Amino acid sequence: MQLVLEKRAERSNTIALVSPLIAIGLTIVTMSILFAILGKNPISALGVYFIDPLTDSYSLQEIAVKATPLVMIAIGLSLCYLANVWNIGAEGQFLVGAVAGSWLAVKTQGTDAGPWVMPAMLLLGAAGGALYALIPALCKVRFGASEILVSLMLVYVADLFLDYLVRGPWRDPAGFNFPTTAEFDPVATVPVLIEGGRLHLGAVITLLVVAAATVLLGRTIKGFEIRVVGAAPRAARFGGFNSNQLILLTFAISGALAGLAGIIEVAGPVGHLQPGISPGYGFTAIIVAFLGRLNPIGILIAGLFLALTFIGGEQAQIAMKIPLDVTKVFQGILLFYVLACDSLILYRFRLIFPSRKVSRGAA
Amino acid sequence: MGLLEAIILSVLAASTPLLIAATGELVTERAGVLNLGVEGMMIVGAACGFGGAWLTGSTIIGALCGIVAGTLLSLIFAMMTLGLAVNQVATGLALTILGIGLSGLIGAGFVGEKITPAPHLYIPGLTDIPLVGRILFGEDAFVYFSLALVIGVWLFLYRTRTGLVLRAVGDNHVSAHALGYPVLRIRMFAVMFGGACAGLAGAYLPLAYTPFFIPGMTAGRGWIALALVVFSSWRPARLVVGAYLFGAVTILQLHAQGAGLGIPSQFMSALPYLATVIVLVLISRARTGGSTAPAALGTVFVPDR
Numbered sequence: 001m002q003l004v005l006e007k008r009a010e011r012s013n014t015i016a017l018v019s020p021l022i023a024i025g026l027t028i029v030t031m032s033i034l035f036a037i038l039g040k041n042p043i044s045a046l047g048v049y050f051i052d053p054l055t056d057s058y059s060l061q062e063i064a065v066k067a068t069p070l071v072m073i074a075i076g077l078s079l080c081y082l083a084n085v086w087n088i089g090a091e092g093q094f095l096v097g098a099v100a101g102s103w104l105a106v107k108t109q110g111t112d113a114g115p116w117v118m119p120a121m122l123l124l125g126a127a128g129g130a131l132y133a134l135i136p137a138l139c140k141v142r143f144g145a146s147e148i149l150v151s152l153m154l155v156y157v158a159d160l161f162l163d164y165l166v167r168g169p170w171r172d173p174a175g176f177n178f179p180t181t182a183e184f185d186p187v188a189t190v191p192v193l194i195e196g197g198r199l200h201l202g203a204v205i206t207l208l209v210v211a212a213a214t215v216l217l218g219r220t221i222k223g224f225e226i227r228v229v230g231a232a233p234r235a236a237r238f239g240g241f242n243s244n245q246l247i248l249l250t251f252a253i254s255g256a257l258a259g260l261a262g263i264i265e266v267a268g269p270v271g272h273l274q275p276g277i278s279p280g281y282g283f284t285a286i287i288v289a290f291l292g293r294l295n296p297i298g299i300l301i302a303g304l305f306l307a308l309t310f311i312g313g314e315q316a317q318i319a320m321k322i323p324l325d326v327t328k329v330f331q332g333i334l335l336f337y338v339l340a341c342d343s344l345i346l347y348r349f350r351l352i353f354p355s356r357k358v359s360r361g362a363a
Numbered sequence: 364m365g366l367l368e369a370i371i372l373s374v375l376a377a378s379t380p381l382l383i384a385a386t387g388e389l390v391t392e393r394a395g396v397l398n399l400g401v402e403g404m405m406i407v408g409a410a411c412g413f414g415g416a417w418l419t420g421s422t423i424i425g426a427l428c429g430i431v432a433g434t435l436l437s438l439i440f441a442m443m444t445l446g447l448a449v450n451q452v453a454t455g456l457a458l459t460i461l462g463i464g465l466s467g468l469i470g471a472g473f474v475g476e477k478i479t480p481a482p483h484l485y486i487p488g489l490t491d492i493p494l495v496g497r498i499l500f501g502e503d504a505f506v507y508f509s510l511a512l513v514i515g516v517w518l519f520l521y522r523t524r525t526g527l528v529l530r531a532v533g534d535n536h537v538s539a540h541a542l543g544y545p546v547l548r549i550r551m552f553a554v555m556f557g558g559a560c561a562g563l564a565g566a567y568l569p570l571a572y573t574p575f576f577i578p579g580m581t582a583g584r585g586w587i588a589l590a591l592v593v594f595s596s597w598r599p600a601r602l603v604v605g606a607y608l609f610g611a612v613t614i615l616q617l618h619a620q621g622a623g624l625g626i627p628s629q630f631m632s633a634l635p636y637l638a639t640v641i642v643l644v645l646i647s648r649a650r651t652g653g654s655t656a657p658a659a660l661g662t663v664f665v666p667d668r
């Protein structure tokens with residue numbers, strides 16, 4: 001028996017819609033098996049993971065809080081991936097954005113600076129992330145260096161730089177030697193939407209970003225260029241599109257969004273700069289981008305779903321002593337299934353049963 | 364033992380995992396497959412390698428566990444990219460994300476445990492030669508194995524017919540297919556070889572480098588190994604130079620941190636990563652007259668029947 005791929009005459013739109021659902025279904029089946037191996041009841045574990053967080057308002061808000069950075073980063077990444085360039089260093093751009101914005105918060109601490117501080121911090125965060133993302137983009141455009149490896153290496157550099165700042169020059173003198181800055185002043189904080197809640201202005205900004213990306217990709221020439229350069233580079237050259245310029249543009253946008261997400265996270269839910277501000281948002285956003293089929297609305301839904309797994313994972317750890325790493329395994333398996341199901345959009349799977357002679361050429 | 368001798372010994376130890384992982388990836392890429400999951404396969408190899416050695420007390424069984432774990436993960440990658448024609452970059456990233464989670468899950472039970480590190484060779488007389496004795500005749504078996512592996516891969520790629528076919532598959536899969544070579548099967552074996560090497564390289568870390576397991580202990584070495592393959596221009600001999608160069612950077616920055624030059628330790632720790640970026644830029648810049656990469660690297664191949 002042999003599996004053979006047959007190219008479809010045109011991409012199947014039905015499967016494009018249902019493939020993420022098939023992938024989620026397959027992931028849940030696989031996770032049930034994993035839970036059983038870990039000696040936990042799969043049904044109750046799945047309940048804690050996917051149902052419980054949806055039943056109380058605190059967890060629902062928390063899902064939106066976690067989805068905020070995921071969606072914002074993933075929107076930027078989707079532009080890169082549509083243009084067929086690979087920014088996988090969003091985690092680093094997130095951290096650099098957080099650092100760049102925090103600089104202003106640290107410098108204005110305790111002064112009577114006005115309410116301009118927070119918006120300025122957001123701008124600085126976006127600018128920092130964009131500049132940091134332009135390093136791999138420039139290395140790619142000018143020297144032909146792999147943007148994948150350069151952007152990833154810069155994640156480690158950003159991580160170490162943040163660590164240096166909060167252990168060295170920016171450490172809170174009254175912080176009992178903990179590696180953290182002092183709590184940001186109220187003017188340097190992203191306000192919450194409902195008094196006493198956790199949902200903050202960042203969620204609104206994310207929705208605006210989703211709307212802007214929908215318009216950019218669906219209604220503008222630039223959006224069309226991004227798609228063409230990614231899908232048909234030769235056609236794009238004939239069409240006179242400048243692919244180098246697009247690489248710089250998509251990296252700058254995705255870096256800016258990752259940096260914005262970083263400073264919003266620090267000035268919002270966290271409230272100060274410290275190591276470990278990101279539980280791998282920059283990497284999880286890659287999964288969000290693919291699960292959302294590189295489509296802004298899809299990414300919004302996918303971001304909420306992956307945020308659910310973060311919250312569910314935390315609750316499963318508390319309630320059932322399921323290790324937190326299960327969440328990462330879950331996310332990895334999900335990405336595998338998403339990619340596998342995506343293959344169905346372009347190809348038809350056919351099982352061939354050999355009659356006499358096994359044909360050579362496929363494994 | 365002098366300081367210089369100690370530095371050279373630790374450079375060799377730091378370079379060995381890079382060399383093993385990069386050699387495996389080189390073969391994979393020569394067959395035209397870009398597997399970005401090296402980091403994931405390495406970290407699972409480290410967890411399984413430590414687990415095997417801790418449970419049985421045997422370094423060899425630990426190393427085998429690492430190899431098996433890396434190979435199994437690479438098989439998932441092969442199924443996806445070769446069987447289902449999925450984008451190799453995305454699948455490699457998925458493999459790394461999965462690997463980091465899996466290693467945490469597997470290794471959770473071993474954190475804080477210690478094992479006896481892999482024994483070092485000792486030949487009376489030879490190993491006792493001052494200066495060069497320990498360096499040439501006093502390493503652990505992995506160091507010698509890694510060099511043998513590179514020589515073996517070089518012989519295979521350039522001196523055997525199968526090696527020639529593998530390179531042909533990596534340069535032009537359509538022609539290779541037309542000549543009747545089983546493109547996907549050859550690529551599958553190449554991917555598995557890469558996985559086995561990555562698993563072994565990961566296992567080296569807890570088995571010989573530091574005798575315990577900590578989550579995330581590969582610390583980007585898998586990615587550096589990928590960069591080394593680019594650095595080597597896909598040639599095994601240059602890989603040795605690259606790996607030892609990077610090992611040297613890693614160790615020298617550690618010594619500089621110890622010497623207390625007044626430079627913040629984080630800046631020194633960032634050196635290997637910055638060096639990777641600089642090397643990638645310089646190497647890519649030097650290649651103005653066309654790339655030396657396998658021509659079909661990273662492209663999907665679906666045989667027509």
